[in-house]
Amino acid sequence: MSYTIGRLAKLTGLPVKTIRFYSDAGVLPERERTPSGYRLYGDEDRARLELIRTLREIGVDLATIRSLGERALRDVLDLHLKAVETQLKSLQRTRAVLRATLARDGDPAEEDLSRLHALGRLGTAEMEILLDEFVDEVGGGVEARHEWLTHMRDAMLPELPEEPTVAQLDAWLELAGLLADEDYRDTLRRQSAEFWEEDRDFDAWHEMNVQIMREALTASRAGIEPGSPESEPILDRILAVMGQSREGLLRTFEEHDPRAARLWELVSIIEDRPRPSEQAIAYGWIEATLRHLSAAPGETWTQNRQ
Known part of the structure; x- marks a missing residue:
């Protein structure tokens, strides 16, 4: 008809x-x-x-x-659902900032308006693009390093909760700024060059890291004080696994960019997970033990504790 x-x-x-x-x-x-x-x-x-x-x-x-x-209706609706969910998350971020801003006395401060403006431009999709650029740039053509960063990628991209706090939103913005920081990218690439350019096997390195973490976490949870007599053989086992000397590992800690630790702190804040992370606890114990045992001759563990 x-x-x-x-x-x-x-x-x-x-x-x-x-x-x-x-x-x-x-x-x-x-x-x-x-x-x-x-x-x-x-x-x-x-x-x-x-x-x-x-x-x-x-x-x-x-x-x-x-x-x-050209498309099935189901595909169109699926794409639209994803778009709606993205819009909802953006609105939820904006609502959280507006609520926190209006809860204060007086007119909004400049930082409140800056936060609103920045969050309007930085959703999950934009953060994913930023992280992909970070992985590709820091990976720097070294296959094992790029593989490691790709393996870590999802962990570096936390998901904002549906009702984020202002602290979580600020951490989200700080994380974006850190990932985009050209100086930080360059420092990571430069400091890791020697480590990764030795044709290192990623799977073997990952297994080594698991073993190191296990040793250090076990010692920390057992209450073994860094630098105590009980800690020295544990440190020596860790050094043997790493193929490192005390001097070499200490130099690595001294050259380590503190922004790397801050990145994981921000991820923990956004995901509302306990801090510090297991990795931070493990390597914190290793560093503290190393510094105690590498102290000037004549200094004892007892003196270091005072």
């Missing part, structure tokens, strides 16, 4: 000018016209028009609707 545009408007409850607009925009493809040039529509067009109205009511844009001829 064929319908004129006026008849179709009555059947669907949509204005003639809306149907004409959809036809001109290509979301309701034109099928045929009368000899006088009037548009004609069929039952298929009527059903499509109902679908278009439904999709528009839930916010699907015209370009996406126009692509329905």
Whole structure:
């Protein structure tokens, strides 16, 4: 059955000018016209028009609707759901900042307005792009280093909770700034060059790191004080696994960029996880033990504790 545009408007409850607009925009493809040039529509067009109205009511844009001829409806709805979820998270971030700002007395400070502006431009998608750039740049063409950073990527991208606190939002912004910091990227690439350019096997290194963490965490949880007589053989086992001397590892700690530790602190704040992390506890115990045992001759463990 064929319908004129006026008849179709009555059947669907949509204005003639809306149907004409959809036809001109290509979301309701034109099928045929009368000899006088009037548009004609069929039952298929009527059903499509109902679908278009439904999709528009839930916010699907015209370009996406126009692509329905090339995509399954399920795919279109799935894409739209992801877009809606992204918008919701953005609105939730904005709401958290607005609530915190309005809870204070007086007019908003400049930092409040800056936070609102920055968060409006920095969602999860933008953070993912930033992190991909960080991994590629710091990886620097060294296969094992790039593989390690890729392995760590998901851990470096925390998910903001649905109701983030201002502290979590500030940590989110600081994390973005740190990942984008060219000096930090360059420092990481330069300081890790010697370690990774030795044609190191990533899987073997990962297993080594697990073993080191196990040794140090066990000692820390057992209450073995860094630098105590009981800690020395544990440190020596760790050094043997690492293939490092005390002097070499101490130099590594002294050259270590504190921004790396800050990155993991920010991730913990955003995810509301206990701090410090197990890795921070383990390497903190190793560093403290190393410094105690590398103290000037004549200084004893007892003196170091005073």
